[in-house]
Amino acid sequence: MKEKMTIMLGIGVTTLVVFTFGFYLLANPSIELFDIISIPIILIIVLTSTYIIYDRYKNIKKGLPAQDERLKLAAYKAGYYGFVAAIWSAVGSNMGSIILFDEELRGGLVTAAVVLISGIVFMLSYFYFSRKGE
Amino acid sequence: MKTRIKEFRARYDMTQEDLAKKVNVRRETIVFLEKGKYNPSLQLAHDIAKALNSTIEELFIFEK
Numbered sequence: 517m518k519e520k521m522t523i524m525l526g527i528g529v530t531t532l533v534v535f536t537f538g539f540y541l542l543a544n545p546s547i548e549l550f551d552i553i554s555i556p557i558i559l560i561i562v563l564t565s566t567y568i569i570y571d572r573y574k575n576i577k578k579g580l581p582a583q584d585e586r587l588k589l590a591a592y593k594a595g596y597y598g599f600v601a602a603i604w605s606a607v608g609s610n611m612g613s614i615i616l617f618d619e620e621l622r623g624g625l626v627t628a629a630v631v632l633i634s635g636i637v638f639m640l641s642y643f644y645f646s647r648k649g650e
Numbered sequence: 651m652k653t654r655i656k657e658f659r660a661r662y663d664m665t666q667e668d669l670a671k672k673v674n675v676r677r678e679t680i681v682f683l684e685k686g687k688y689n690p691s692l693q694l695a696h697d698i699a700k701a702l703n704s705t706i707e708e709l710f711i712f713e714k
Binding site: 575578579580581583584585586587646648 | 667670671674675676677678679682687688690691693694
């Protein structure tokens, strides 16, 4: 029951992300560079979450658990890497901007960089560990 | 670590999915266990041994 609720919640959140982004693009007649960059990121997040939801649904349908001790371990490890990436991106994004463009990033952009980089690192390392085994 | 899970599974004509259902893990976990790519928890090792009417010592061969 708990696993089915998680899947339903995942589908709901993914759908909301797609609709919100769709409405945002429709409301903005002129698409800026930042919007174009955000499209592949949103696509990666939506496709990954769709895959995870499908994978969990497939296992539940077969009578197998959606998550077991190996995947929990993979999630813990990926969480650690995501945390390290968050710290480095908080420091590195601003530093990189100063070195490359001689300009400090606005607070909102630093937050966006931290969320996106740590999120992407978490997802990639989760997939890597779940496919690698140990 | 080497395992004899595949051998014991074949003895009872059990598929990877059957064993996974019995010990409540995903099928891929059984695949990784058989390949020696995953070290199970003591609880899982115990559950697998019980499902295959065996012992942990018989199923899992530890190598230094």
